[in-house]
Amino acid sequence: MKGLGARHIALALLAFLLVWAAVVATKVPPSEAVRSFIDGSMGGPAAWRQTFREMTPLVVTGLAVFLALRAGLFNIGADGQLTMGAAAACHFALAFPGPTGLWLGSLAAMAAGAAWALPAGLIKAYRGGHEVISTIMLNNVAGFLTVWLAAGPMRDMKQQSPTTRLLDKGSFLPNLVEGGPFRLSLALLIGILGVAILAFWLKRTVAGYELSATGANPSAAETAGVNVRAVTIKAMMASGAIAGLAGAFLVQAFEHRFYANFSPGYGFDGLGVALLSGGSPWGLVPSAFLFAVLSSGTSSIQLTGVPKGLNGILLGLLIMVFASVRYRRSRTVGD
């Protein structure tokens, strides 16, 4: 990315003013809103715990979407794949208490996520049907299916709401740091490790090269001997598997059970995280962190009377400003 021009600074200022206006419109003193925002996201161990908790599924779903994007696929279905993964992970953890349930659940979550992405991959590869449409539809199927699971076969009848019983402690994903109000789950470390692995795989392996070629120019890739269909299907499945793993992490590290309407939209936020990450997988980490700060900050700001919807305004503006900087028309060099 080249240096920022006056126009970009003006754009950022304009975005800032819009947010300011939104806060002012709620009649909450802006200074109080800002203080509450910072306190809720980074002000003390409990706030940090909340921010890192939010960041974990975002890194992993961001990773899932990023991989698909590299292959030229817009995986809007990460949310459904995540939900299916969470349900599968929960089922196996309940059926096999202890570490076995943790391992089997993780594998089952990846398989479930991959299976949920597979139809979209097949439709894209063999019929040219757009993955945005098919994955959105699969999201809805996953949503209703898991509501039924949580309210029916998997339900703990002792509970008021449609939810499963709690997992056995032995099936929890352990925390790296556990002391007082601050906690840091192993899941976040695994997510960041995943980022490192993807970065290496894309840059340094022939398979990563062929996947990137498919995404950048499928016709040129095919001419260069890449099996574009196979890459498309595999990339979609891998993306689904990673999103499924995000669902497993939510169950194993944070919620310890599965319930109806499980995901508050982590799959969709993962899309924003991936788009904001720029060209490199490493961008996913700060990008997910930023999303997490905004999420925990705006949760806390609600207490002062600002609606949670501010989160959406902030993210939307952020992505637009970023896109205008990154995707502006590049000047080409002449003959």
Next chain:
Amino acid sequence: MHGVSQTFGSVRALQEVDFVASSRAIHALVGENGAGKTTLMRILYGGLQPDSAEITIDGSPVHFRTSAEAIRAGIGMVSQHYSIISELTCLENLMLGAEPSWALNKAAAERRASELARQMGYSFEWKAPAADLSPAGKQKLEILKLLWRKAKIMILDEPTAMLSPGDSDALFASLKQLAEQGATVIVVTHRLPEVVEHCETVTVLRAGKLVASKAVRDTNLMELAELIVGHSVATSSYEALERRETLFRATGLTVKGYRGDDAVKAADLEIAEGEVVGLAGVDGNGQRELFQAIVGRAKVKAGSISFAGSDWTKRPPSERLADGLRLIPEDRHAEGVIDDWSLTENAALGLQRRHGFARGPLIDQKGRWAAAQHIADRFRTKHGGLNAPMKSLSGGNQQRFVAARALESETRFIIAFQPTRGLDIDGTALVYGAIREECRKGACALIVSFDLDELIEQCDRIVAICNGSVVQPGSGLERDRAAIGRLMVGAT
């Protein structure tokens, strides 16, 4: 235009160039790849801001900050890559960006379009999608787009690069007509015979400097060639080949075309080790489908393809590449390169699994870098570093890179579609020289071109393709211009 200078980073694309064109005439602008022709024209068209320039039109100074301003001043440009959008109809393409008003009156627009077409002696199915147009049809539509915008100064960048000889002649007839009606026509071209035959004045650029500007009647082909290149052109020599083992063999090959009919019909073709075979034909006679079938991207309906004893008919492109098939595709941007990627990354495209580019599942970083260096140096590709994106290169330099890549590693069969598209005399000689060298070492080559003269000059023998059928000229006539010309148009 007077004293035009332009630099890109450390590259001085133009230095103090003067260019004059008067109305009612066709002017040629010639020079090697990277000589600065397109840059000069883009400055005139407002697409680039020069470091310094005085531009006057009809005696009054002008300064265009954008192309829109240039269009308003009556300047129009048809670039090397047509700007026709396949999904739109011909009429929509014609109006795009210059709609008469915000509410479209298609009937009135169609009347005016038909009137313009009639003046030029063209006919268009206005409601048909532009995807159905042949290259010549697209070129005609581009010219009508200029007229639609009331352009007085018309710039055409390599207008005949994709046209058959007959279409090229028709194009120049159209341009002559426009000039007679008062237009100023500027043609950027590599094809010197066109200049001598059709243009009134010619301006020669070399390495960003003005070399000559003179009336065409005061010069000749040889002088122009010397002015452009600046050093003597290497001429390739031919020695008669003894017939050797047949490497490539297509038997009864039938390939379905985009429109559902058979684009290639029961074609037989054999190429022996060491041979450079030319495939001559008018554009749209099945060359593209034959090319894709050999590459492995088009499904073979009947017949077979084999190479060096292995049956390729049902094998995927990757296995054919592993056998030594190397490509110089027709459409570089769609099939040959990835514009946003660096030269190094593009160097591996198609060779990514070959020795020197991969070590097991991993990319051989050092090997790839060295290969990219070698590919870039081979045909003297001008570039701004191997990490620069492919799109930062001029069209001709991209072509040099793609051609060199096809010859880089374990090449056994080169199939090239218009390999010298956008290349100058020097580049053409280098590329063909290298192809011949590779064939002398045991490879073979099939060259598809619409330029019969080029094929006669460069190939060992030529076969023609006409309406999907591959026809061999009689014995002793393999390089006979008249004989092959007749086969190309289906006359026997």
